[in-house]
Amino acid sequence: MKDDNENFPEDLPFGFIKPERDESLKEKSWDDLLQKRVPGSPIRRRRFGRLWPALLAGGCIALLIILFSRERFGGAGHVEWETIRTGDWQKKLLLPDSSEIFLNRFSTIKADLHHWSNTKREVWLDGEAFFEVRKHGSAGNNFSNFVVHTSRGDIEVLATSFNVMTDSAGFTAALSTGKIRAHIGKEETVTLSPGQVLQVAHDTISRKEMNVQLYSAWKDGQFHFDHTSLSDIVDLLKRYYHLKVRVDEGGWLSSKKLSGDIDAADPGELFGSLEGVMGLHIRRVGDSLIIQK
C-alpha cells in the first residue's frame, strides 16, 4: 500500500485512535447474510443447490398435494396452507411453538401449520395482526426464524412482540419489544428497535420513534390516544371497522386532538365514548358513519 507514497514526505501532525472492533458483530453480519430469507436469495439457493435431488422429489410430492389441496397460495409452493380469516371480529391464534397471533378484523393469515417447525416459521399476512413470538434458544447463534410475509416485503423476527398492518400501498410495522428486520424488495433492509415504527408506502420507507402502543391497543379492546388528531381517529375507524366515514365540514378534523384511554369492547361503545369526550354527534347508517359537530 505504500507503493505510491514515496514522493510525499508525510509527517502527519496528527493521527486517529480507532475504536475497538466488535468481532461478534462481524460474525452476526455473516450469519445474517446466510440466513436472509429474502425469497430467491442466491445464497440460499446455493445452499439448497446441493440438496436439489431431494428437493425435486419433494417437489413432485408437493405438486400432488397442491393438486388435491383446497387452498393454493400464489407461487409459494409445496405446502398445505391453513388460512385463517376474520370478519367483523378479532381472533387469537396459538401457534404450535406457543407463539401467539392476535388477528384484527377483516384480516387474513396463511401458514403451514402442519409442517410448523422451530427452524422454519413463516406466515403470510394480509390485514393487521399483533405478534407475540416465542424465542427458540436451542442452537447458539441460530435466531428464531420467524418471518412475516406481506405483499410489499418480509419482516424477519428476532424474538419479539410487534404489530403489522398491511394496506394497498405497503405496510406499517410497530415494534413493542425485541428486534425485527424488514426486507423490502431485493436489497433494502431496515432494522427496528423497540419504540420504532416502520412505514412502507409505495417507494418511501420511513422509520420513526412513535408511541407504539397506539398501534396495537386494538387487541385489548383499548384505544390509547396521545394528542391524536380526529382525522387520525377517523382513519383508524375506517380501518378497524371497514366503515365509510363521512364528516360534515371536515376542516376542523385535524385541529381537534384527543389524549387518554378508552375501553371499548365493540364499535358502538367506542363511538359513544368519542361522542361524549369530543362533543360530537356520531350516527351509524348501514356501513357508513356520519360524524357531525
Add this chain to the structure above:
Amino acid sequence: MGTNRHWSDCWNDFRKGDEKAFRLLHDEFFHSLHDYALRLLQDNDLAYDAIQDLFMKLWIKHEVLPEVQFVKAYLIRSLHTTILNKLRSLKLYELNISLQSSIPDFEFSPEEIKIKEESELLSIRQLTSMINELPPIQKHIIYLRFYEGLSYKEISEVVDMNYQSLVNTTNRILSKVKAALKSHPEFLLIFLFLLPCM
C-alpha cells in the same frame, strides 16, 4: 492481512461464485466498511443494514461485477452509493444526519484524534473543529487517507478526483494543519492572558 494483489485474486474467485471467497472479503473488510457507514449514518442499526444491503447486492450481482485492482476502495465506493440510495428511500427527518445537505458528511470528534508531539486537550479540540470545518470532500480524503490508510491511487478510485489534484489537496490541508499547530502556543498564551479578565 494481505496485499492488494491477494484481495483482487480473492475478488475474482468471488465473481465466479465462490462463497468462501465471499466470506473472506466480508470478514476482511467488514470493520472498515462498518466504521465508514457508522460515520456517515450515525446510527448503529442503519449502518448495519447498509452493510447487509451492500453484501447482499454484491452477491446477487457477483456475475456481472467488474474486475478490480483495489478491492477495499471499490467496496467503500459501492458502500457510499448504497448509503446514498438508502438515504434517498429512507425519509431524512428521522435521522440525526444534518438536514441542511442531502450529502452525508464526515465528522470527527476530539476523543479520536491524537497529536504527535504534545497532548494539550485544548489544541486537540481546536484541531478537531478545524478539520470539521473543511469542505466535505477534503474531510472525505482525510478519512480515507489517514483513518483508513488508503493510498492516493486507491482514494482516487473512491472520490472523483485525479491523482495529482488529490495529492495537492492533501498537502494543502496538511500544511494548513501544521501551521495551525505551530501557532498554537501563542494562541494558548493569549487565551491564558485573557482568562483573568473573563
